[in-house]
Amino acid sequence: MNNKTNSLKIINSIIKFLNQGLDTKKSLEMTAKELKLSQKKIEEVNKNVLYDGINSLIICINLFINQEMKTLKSKDFKKLRVNEKIRFLILSRLKIIDKFFDRKLIFKLVVKQKSFSKAGVMLFNVSDEIWHLSGDTSTDFNYYTKRIILMNVYSASFFYFLRDNSTEYSKTKDFIDKQISYVLKFGKLKSNLFNFIYSNKT
Numbered sequence: 001m002n003n004k005t006n007s008l009k010i011i012n013s014i015i016k017f018l019n020q021g022l023d024t025k026k027s028l029e030m031t032a033k034e035l036k037l038s039q040k041k042i043e044e045v046n047k048n049v050l051y052d053g054i055n056s057l058i059i060c061i062n063l064f065i066n067q068e069m070k071t072l073k074s075k076d077f078k079k080l081r082v083n084e085k086i087r088f089l090i091l092s093r094l095k096i097i098d099k100f101f102d103r104k105l106i107f108k109l110v111v112k113q114k115s116f117s118k119a120g121v122m123l124f125n126v127s128d129e130i131w132h133l134s135g136d137t138s139t140d141f142n143y144y145t146k147r148i149i150l151m152n153v154y155s156a157s158f159f160y161f162l163r164d165n166s167t168e169y170s171k172t173k174d175f176i177d178k179q180i181s182y183v184l185k186f187g188k189l190k191s192n193l194f195n196f197i198y199s200n201k202t
Contacts, residue, residue, distance in 0.1 A: 008100055009035060010045060011061065015101070019108045024053045054109065055118050061106070062122065066129050068096045078135075083180050085134040090154055090176055091169065093130070094161045107162055127151045153179045 013034055017027035028050060032042050049060045072092045080088065097103055113119045127150040138146065157176050164172045 007064075010037070010041075011049070011057070011064075012101060014045075014050075014057065015105050015109055018054065018057075018112065019105050024050050024057070054112050058110065058113065058122060061101070062126065064100070065093060065096050068100075069093060069129070069133060072096075082134060082136075083184060086130065086150070086153075087173075087176055087180055089130045089133055090157055091173060093126070093154075094158065094169070094172065098161075103162055107158075123151045123155060124148075127154060130154070149183055153183060 010031060013031040014024070014027045017030045018024065022030065028042065028045060031037065031045075037045075049057055052059075069089065069092060077085065077088070097106055110119065113122075124147055127147040130150060131146055136146065153176075156179055157172065160175045161169070161172045164175075166172070
């Protein structure tokens with residue numbers, strides 16, 4: 001069994017016990033018993049995964065997902081339009097969650113975060129990673145507006161995905177398409193308004 005498989009087993013076990021109402025310390029104890037972890041491994045998990053409780057566990061999960069995302073780009077990815085890249089990356093991220101974790105337990109874990117500011121930062125980082133992988137290099141005010149808008153698209157898509165039992169995520173794909181379509185329309189309206197204001201200066 002490789003390190004990746006071992007790490008996933010440990011993380012998923014901790015998530016399971018956390019969602020049974022146990023705190024992080026007790027969840028790790030139960031995980032250690034379930035998986036027969038050595039004392040050295042327990043200390044390693046405490047230091048690298050649970051150093052800030054649930055918050056650092058979620059950070060660890062996001063880092064894993066980000067690493068998996070980097071391996072998913074197709075040969076034709078660069079040829080895609082920006083909206084197509086964003087669609088591909090959002091859907092890929094959701095598929096990774098479904099492949100390696102229990103999506104509903106992940107949702108419950110996120111809800112357990114007591115700090116809304118940390119949850120917001122986490123969501124911003126997810127949005128930033130998606131834009132980064134899409135090739136976005138903006139550094140002006142658009143850097144923030146793009147990420148804030150995508151935060152809403154991704155979170156809405158994630159909540160929809162939780163309830164989707166359709167074949168090959170077909171309903172989630174349609175939902176993501178609609179969300180991106182709304183964003184594109186908003187972007188066009190914003191651009192038209194900007195042009196109107198600045199072309200009618202006296």
